[in-house]
Amino acid sequence: MSSESVAPTPEPRKSDAAERRRAEILEQSARLFDRSGYNKTSMNDIAEAVGVRKPTLYHYFDTKDEILYWLHEEFINTLLTQQEARIAERVPADLMVFEIMADILALMQTHKGHVRTYFENHRELPERHRTTSHEKRDRYRRMLEDAIAQGTKEGTFRHVDPGLTALAIFGMVNWAYQWYEIDGTRSPRDIATVFADLVLNGLTASPPRA
Amino acid sequence: MSSESVAPTPEPRKSDAAERRRAEILEQSARLFDRSGYNKTSMNDIAEAVGVRKPTLYHYFDTKDEILYWLHEEFINTLLTQQEARIAERVPADLMVFEIMADILALMQTHKGHVRTYFENHRELPERHRTTSHEKRDRYRRMLEDAIAQGTKEGTFRHVDPGLTALAIFGMVNWAYQWYEIDGTRSPRDIATVFADLVLNGLTASPPRA
DNA sequence: CAGGGTACCGACCGGACGGTAGAAACGGTG
DNA sequence: CACCGTTTCTACCGTCCGGTCGGTACCCTG
Known part of the structure; x- marks a missing residue:
């Protein structure tokens, strides 16, 4: 000292x-x-x-599994930290949804291998690591559910099931690990814009009766 | 004879x-x-x-890969046949989108192992099988893209990128292989209803300005 | 410069796994 | 019922792979 x-x-x-x-x-x-x-x-x-x-x-x-476990740690901790900051800043719900989608899509450019490996192999992790990694994953999922529920409470969003809706949104963006090409024409943020527009405003042309 | x-x-x-x-x-x-x-x-x-x-x-x-290949064949052929029937019947675009989502979600109950195994391992298939399985997969993807483009042309849907929108929708439903529990409370068709409502009408409460 | 933790390596192990060889039984057909 | 393709089996092969053992070189600290 x-x-x-x-x-x-x-x-x-x-x-x-x-x-x-x-x-x-x-x-x-x-x-x-x-x-x-x-x-x-x-x-x-x-x-x-x-x-x-x-x-x-x-x-x-110690083991190969441990490498897989730490690959997950590397990106889930980023996601958790980013979203925690938004919660502290009281970012509006719709913006939160967009930013969460953008965070995950950004991973497809910066951590594609991490993401793919975890998604495709986390089930085969030994009990201990599987459980703890699922805890963080579930914590992140709850963050999106909370953002959705908050949006409904504040009148920004319709009344929806926050759990199912969160799974739908995660699906949209997580699935990108299967198709996103790093040297493609669209940036992750561009895609997030399109996807968020879709999930917020829907596909239907004429606005649904309020 | x-x-x-x-x-x-x-x-x-x-x-x-x-x-x-x-x-x-x-x-x-x-x-x-x-x-x-x-x-x-x-x-x-x-x-x-x-x-x-x-x-x-x-x-x-002949090989273990071949089993994986045929697992894909079993469910992709079902999907293709189902959608071909709808095209022949000139089912409206929005209904087509719903039915495609429902078809895929139904697989989570009837062919979960098939789906999971293909999604997580198709990349490691030997060249020949990978290519031909991807051809069918891509053919199915184009069917959804066409339905979306048709909806836009007919004025049912907004102007969107059919390719990206299809990927978003596939993500929503394909991802269910990660979380769908066969003995859960919601049937695949229930989930399809919720998901289709989300993607067609959006999350936002007040209708977006037309 | 002595000592001890840190980083690294050559050699090896046990076992599992995909796949094969070769032959016996089975079963439908002429 | 003889025949031949189909179906099944026992026994086996070569390889690869996760992981370990035991030791050496290195480097920082006192």
Whole structure:
């Protein structure tokens, strides 16, 4: 404490290099899982991509499942933080719905491998990790449900089932992991605009009788 | 031709029993894949569930991939046939959208294992099967796009991008494979009603200015 | 510069898994 | 009832893969 005067990094709890290695392993894993699938990618493949040998991976992650678990952590924590900020700022419900959709669609550009791998394999996670990851996922789902319920309470939204409606909206955006092309013409935010317009205003031409 | 007078099944091209065995293998595969995942289910597991030995499976399907391929065939052909009938009947666009959604949601009750397995593993299919299965999938997607475009042309729907809108709608219903519980309180058709109402009329309370 | 944790590696293990070989039984047909 | 394709089985193969063992090099701290 007292001896450090010009330390550039105040508190590197764990070795800084270790943290970067860990991040690199997750990044390469996501890349390979996205390209070849979780099950068809071996720990050896990951090690090679990172530039180390297989046993070194096990210095950072106890099992392959653990890598999958942390891929989920990386993006679900982002989503939770972003939405928590909006709740604190009391963002209007309709805007919240749009922003949640935009957040998730943004992942398709920045964390496609993470998302795909989790969506397609979370059921096969060992009990412990599956449960805790589902808790965060469910917490996020409740955030959207709350935003919908709030919108109804404030008169912005019609009376709808918040649970089913949230599942519909999540479906719209989550499914993008199946078709979104990173080098496509539309940005995630453009797509969010179109999707939010659809879910807020509907497909029907003449406004429904109020 | 001339010898058969009271034949109950006019043309059992391939042995009838063989056809039933094949169907049974697909059914058990879907069940096990849904429970434990495609990759964590071995050919031996399937054989046991069917009540035969592993090599017998290979008498009906050359590879494990082929089983996955035929699981897709089973449900995509149903979907295509159902929608083709509607096109022939000139069903109105908004009803078509509802019925397509209802068809897919119905699969969650009748073919959950099929759907899940295909969605989560079609990318890892060998080139040949992947391509042909994608062709049918894309054909079905175009059907929804056409219905949307037709609705716009007829003035039922607003001006929207049919491609993106179709992807949004498919997302809503396809994603149900992740959360639909067969013994839940809501039937697939109930859910389709709610979802179609959402996508047709939107979430907003007061009608948007026309 | 001694000591101890951190990072890394070569070699290896046990087992599971997709798929095959080769032959026996079965069953419909002429 | 002889024949031939179909269906099924026992036994087996080669490979791959997640994970471990035991040790070495490295580096930071005292």
